Amino acid sequence: MANKVSEYLKNANVQAFLRVIRYAEGTAGANGYRTMFTGKLFNNGYADHPRQTNCAGRLCSTAAGAYQFLSTTWDYLRLRLKLKDFSPLSQDMAAVELIREKKALDDIIAGRFESAIGKLNKTWASLPGSPYGQPVKTMAELKTQFKNYGGNTTESS
Numbered sequence: 350m351a352n353k354v355s356e357y358l359k360n361a362n363v364q365a366f367l368r369v370i371r372y373a374e375g376t377a378g379a380n381g382y383r384t385m386f387t388g389k390l391f392n393n394g395y396a397d398h399p400r401q402t403n404c405a406g407r408l409c410s411t412a413a414g415a416y417q418f419l420s421t422t423w424d425y426l427r428l429r430l431k432l433k434d435f436s437p438l439s440q441d442m443a444a445v446e447l448i449r450e451k452k453a454l455d456d457i458i459a460g461r462f463e464s465a466i467g468k469l470n471k472t473w474a475s476l477p478g479s480p481y482g483q484p485v486k487t488m489a490e491l492k493t494q495f496k497n498y499g500g501n502t503t504e505s506s
């Protein structure tokens with residue numbers, strides 16, 4: 350399974366889409382892979398998910414890393430893919446696996462950006478159409494970012 354996921358990481362549209370998620374989640378910067386919910390950074394290395402609960406107002410979460418994985422989601426993906434750490438590569442592989450499980454990977458590879466977003470907006474709360482009530486980016490903004498990151502869509506702007 351991990352080998353197949355690694356192959357998907359070589360696809361330009363997959364790379365661009367991963368960057369879009371990081372952009373939307375607020376983890377596109379140099380420290381994105383070390384960012385926790387609320388923007389706090391973990392400093393305990395990449396051996397494992399930091400497993401810290403951070404709160405902003407009434408919202409509390411263990412979300413961490415470039416793709417803001419909850420610790421429970423990370424544990425599932427780590428076992429499924431036999432990941433040895435929480436390194437940037439492992440985080441990228443886990444994100445691709447989530448995308449694959451939500452049946453959006455073929456859409457991304459084929460350039461069906463809006464279709465992929467529609468399948469993933471319950472996984473990442475910052476994507477347009479997310480039902481969680483958190484701030485979201487617009488479809489137009491994300492599609493522009495996707496293209497800026499080297500992604501190609503089959504949809505008209």
